Amino acid sequence: MRTTLVASLVLSASVLLACGGAEPPTPAPPPPPPVAPPPAPLTSAAPTDSAPAAPAMTPEEEKKAKAKKELDEDRAKWQEANNTELARWTPDLRAQATKLAGATYPNLQAGMKAILPSPVRVPGDANRDKYRHPAETLGFFGIKPSMTVLEIGPGEGWYSELLAPLLAAKGKLIDTSGDPNGPADSRGTFYAQRWAAFLAKSPELFGKVQTDVIDGKAPNLSAIPAGSLDAVLVMREVHGMVNGNTFNTWLSECRKALKPNGILGIEEHRAKDGADPVESSKKGYVPQQYVIDTVQSAGFKLAGKSEINANAKDTKDYPEGVWALPPTYERGDKDKDTLTAIGESDRMTLKFTKAPDGWTPPKK
Numbered sequence: 001m002r003t004t005l006v007a008s009l010v011l012s013a014s015v016l017l018a019c020g021g022a023e024p025p026t027p028a029p030p031p032p033p034p035v036a037p038p039p040a041p042l043t044s045a046a047p048t049d050s051a052p053a054a055p056a057m058t059p060e061e062e063k064k065a066k067a068k069k070e071l072d073e074d075r076a077k078w079q080e081a082n083n084t085e086l087a088r089w090t091p092d093l094r095a096q097a098t099k100l101a102g103a104t105y106p107n108l109q110a111g112m113k114a115i116l117p118s119p120v121r122v123p124g125d126a127n128r129d130k131y132r133h134p135a136e137t138l139g140f141f142g143i144k145p146s147m148t149v150l151e152i153g154p155g156e157g158w159y160s161e162l163l164a165p166l167l168a169a170k171g172k173l174i175d176t177s178g179d180p181n182g183p184a185d186s187r188g189t190f191y192a193q194r195w196a197a198f199l200a201k202s203p204e205l206f207g208k209v210q211t212d213v214i215d216g217k218a219p220n221l222s223a224i225p226a227g228s229l230d231a232v233l234v235m236r237e238v239h240g241m242v243n244g245n246t247f248n249t250w251l252s253e254c255r256k257a258l259k260p261n262g263i264l265g266i267e268e269h270r271a272k273d274g275a276d277p278v279e280s281s282k283k284g285y286v287p288q289q290y291v292i293d294t295v296q297s298a299g300f301k302l303a304g305k306s307e308i309n310a311n312a313k314d315t316k317d318y319p320e321g322v323w324a325l326p327p328t329y330e331r332g333d334k335d336k337d338t339l340t341a342i343g344e345s346d347r348m349t350l351k352f353t354k355a356p357d358g359w360t361p362p363k364k
Helices: 001-016 059-088 089-104 108-115 125-132 134-141 160-169 187-200 240-243 246-255 277-281 288-297 337-340
Strands: 148-152 172-176 208-212 228-235 259-269 300-306 347-354
Touching: 059 187, 089 160, 108 134, 108 160, 125 134, 125 277, 134 300, 134 347, 148 160, 148 246, 160 172, 160 300, 172 347, 187 300, 228 246, 240 246, 240 259, 240 277, 246 259, 246 288, 288 300, 288 347
Parallel strands: 148 172, 148 228, 172 208, 228 259
Antiparallel strands: 259 347, 300 347
16 A cells, blocks of 8 residues: 555656646846936027027117117226326315415416416316417407306316316306216216216315206206306317207307307317318318308307417318317327327317397308
């Protein structure tokens, strides 16, 4: 029986082996799912052909951008120069300014003798005296220390630093200016701010100067009492008035503000005879006969012509206009020696007086 049991076990094992009954091997694990690569940074993505291009600036936008760039550059240059000028005003210089403005000058000549060599003037301004002949020019106009004088368009104050102390004790100086609180991108606003800073640097010298804020496109002198001015000075400003089509308006306003027989003094870059006034004004020059005819038609008598500020070397044909010449030097260092040798522009110097109502200019 034992033999039979063993045989049965052997037979069972043989059957299991024949049928694959052994334990199967452990299967290999499946491979992990593929991992997607991280997305590329947006900044490194190449632009597609469909990306819209930046729109090109219009000619007007280009013009505005250029004007803004130039204005920003001019502001920066002026700020640097102004800081240098402010640092120059020591207590000693302020004492000299106080003495100069407090003096009572018996006449123009005495005033100019004291003021012209004074260190209160901006460094370099005296270098222009040989071209501008300030004592002779103001003397030709008949300016006196006791007068009330309006200076139209003082610029950077070249004449103002002479007139302010001259008139401080017995007379009065009024200067026109734009609005210093105007639009920040306006060149007129910059000029007005520059003028305000010029006056503020020395209350001792300029504390009595009155500023009349004017809209240059529509000039109006109504803030000045009618018939109160002894003289109006227009120094190298007529070309801007002609170019801006405001010359006749300015003349009308000046006539109302002047006393009877009051003086209108004009110094202006002189264009060639027969030049078109509007076209030449764009280059900074105006024909002399045109100025005389226009001013007389506005109710002024021509009282005199002077060649004090004439310059036969001025060819008047510069692409940059009068601004190619000193002191502007629009070309920079290019041709600077040649332009310096020419000097400042050829200028007319004309004196007019306010004519009575109803007066008519003489016939040519």
